[in-house]
Amino acid sequence: MATAPRTLKVLSINAKGLNIPEKRHAALREFTSLHADVVLVQETHFPQARPPSLKSHKYPTGYFSNATAGKVCGTAVLFSRSIPFSYSASLLDPAGRYTFVKGQIGAQWYTFVSIYLPNRQQHSAIRTIFRRLQDFQEGILVVGGDLNLPLDARLDTSRGVTSTPHSVLRRTRLALHSLRLMDCWRSLFPSTRDYTYYSAPHQLYTRLDYVFLPFGSMHLLESASIGPMTWSDHCPVLITLSSPLARPREKLWRLNESLLTDPQIKEGLHDALHNYFTENDTPDCSPQIIWETHKAVIRGYLIQQGARRKRERTEQQESLLQRIAALERSHKLHSDNDIYAELLDLRSQLRSLFNNRAQKAFLTVRKTFHEHGNKCGRLLANALRTHRQALYVTHLRTPQGKTVTLPKDMLGLFRDYFTSLYGLTPAPAQTALDATQRFLRTHLRSKLTPHMRSSIEGPITAEELHEAIKRTPVGKTPGPDGFTLKYYKACEKLLSSAWLAAFNGLTEPTSHITPQTLSATITLIPKPDKDHALCANYRPISLLNQDVKLFAKVLALRIANHMRHLIHPDQTGFIPGREGRDNTTLAINLIHAAQRTDTGPTLLLSTDAEKAFDRVHWPFLFQTLQHMGFGPNAMRWITALYDSPTARINLNGTLSSPFTIKNGTRQGCPLSPLLFALSLEPLLQAVRANPSIHGICVGRHTYKVAAYADDLLFFVQQPQISLPSLIELLREYGSLSNYKINMSKSEILNISIPAPLSTHIQATFPFRWCTTSLKYLGVYLTPAVSNLYTTNFVPLLRVLEKDLTRWAIPHITWFGRISVLKMNVLPRVLYLLQTLPIHVPSAFFRSLQSLFIRYVWAGSKPRLSVALLTAPRSRGGLALPHLQRYYQAVHLLRMVEWSLGASGKQWVALEHELAGRSLTSLPWLLGTTASTDIPTHRQFRSH
16 A cells, blocks of 8 residues: 555646647647646636537546637636546636636645736726635635736836736735735745746746745645646646545556557567567466566566657757756746747747647547547447546445545555455364355266367467457556557467467466466445445456456357356356357246246245355355366366466456455456356255245256356246245355355335235345346346336437437537447347337337437438438448348347257257147248247247
């Protein structure tokens, strides 16, 4: 938990108009180069009707006062993404003379004020502004701006005199004194002359720009400075304040992937790799250490090259800035015309440099938007995404209810929580081993065949590594070593042999993955609609090193080929060839069958597993794998991934001290989903084999459970007998595997339970009782199949209407809007059509088509027919989604699956039982009653 105090930098600058894009680009570059956390801007000159954007990824948040009179005045307050500013309120002036913003940074309240006074009657304007400020301000007050007058003419002008009336100066100083505001720069330099503005006609320097703090907050002031005049005609004023924030002493390095596109750097990188592996190919050093050490060597080379490129890129700019600053100091002292002429020339060169860079950046952006702006992809997705403030945890609540705000306290709280979560105390070793063996012998029947076992056991090949690299998505955040997938793609040939030697060598009993290789960084994702003051409401994502992820990917690709053999069809999560729609289709048919046959009280139970992936008990997992027939090489490879791995929590950019992980399959590892499914299979087989747990019987089959990873849906009959047995089995399995059901969050849906029994079950069992519907895999299941449409499709239509209204972004063309429908709307509608294979009325598709056409043409008259828009591109159309045809295709796919009766899908076998005859011929039996027991057959016949 190595942190150091972090200062807060506040910058005030008169911009003299920011309507020119190049000038906005230069301004944002300077704010970034000065590392300003809060920027107070005056004279933005933005029109109120359609103001341009003044923001970047460094300064995503801003508050603006734009004048109603036109392109005059204008003030703004910008906040860097590096500070955790929590907005509370703002006050904006319709004349553009002031902007007030208040909120919290950490646990401290601040009020930031940007003001721009007129060049006459300044005292009257500032009194009016301060009267409004007195009722608004809260916490530490920071006021910055252009007062358009020198507060002390003797020191703040180059001639020692000013044309501003003495009465105006005196009354302005009295107004500042009324709030006990102190001039920060003058407080540190009481007798020094420096200025922020130069009037060429009058050949006069004046200090017009200030940053003020109340007298009671002056102890926070650490420094104040006046910068050189570059892109504006005013100098920036920068102050540094003590703050409650903290910065990490240790920074995470991440590969700058643009270095790999430089041919010269890439050639040097290949030479460095070749020399390293040639010089260190010695038998007295383990392959794992040789592999891990190469990262340090290459990291040093890349850091050196990155620093060289940055130095070359900024050399001209830094030289100009240094010469400008020196000439400004000289000109302020001597007012020499030759110096001023040279100063103007240097500023012109600097502006030209800034403009050229801006034009190059604009050209790149235009090119990117022209090529990709109207296509389905990340660029269009980012344009549609709702803006979310960068995650910054400002406070946490301890289990005792105390609120903590200091970084070290919050980091310690998270570390304690995850140390406890990943260090669950197991049962005594021999007792747990014996109990696990008995449980597996009794319930687990899945076994690898000898051929399957040998296919997993063989040495990893270069072809498998290449396939893993090819199948791994790019753009993911790297682990602690900082190397991304692009590094492995760019250097695959040089890295392959060393990587294979390191990881194939793990089959030797004395070989281990190095602790550095197994280390991970845990990043925290807040769960939506939860109290983010509690540690439990953050989802931990383990950022593993890319070499370990590739190793896990190779193992996952091998094991995935045999998952359908090891895992029963009622588990569909992460199993090749199985989908979530298999579970929802099965559930709908079982609900229908239970109500039709009236075989007794029936309910659906959806369980909520608490931190299911994070709680997996490793000894139980490894014994399960051995019982399934995994060989010694496979076991050594898998156990090597769990050989005392460590992790550090990344909170607000600060890393905790390392702690050891003792349980759980890490979210972010390609192998984790498969291992979890394998560890859960003994429970599911135990449920199916337990005679006291009564499922829904249809023909010769009994259906008790449908699983999608840890989302379990139980089909229960005779609940007064089945529920106690199920709870006891879950407790037995949980005692061996750490699996824990959150009873109060698990839900019951009543299918056919009479009222007296329903009351008894609610009073006896701690499950939540759903009155109308139960949410499962993103859809709502209802006791009556006829209610599925109104419960799922009608709300979706309302949501889509709101989304399309929100996405009516002017810069997206009608081609782009068609891509929006394909990329965002189509998957949502298609998911419902696939997971709920029910009759959907034509009115739904007509409403959707009307929404689509209105959105594509932005509410104006269509210029092309629907038939042409929905036609394939090969026929001159634009492939606008025709959702009624997708609906028909979904049902045609079901017909294909009916014909492939051996596909292993449980719902196919169930519908075979319900139909009472061959499903292959059922769609063609027009005019018969053979299909009355399948609730979705009418659509098949009509299409």
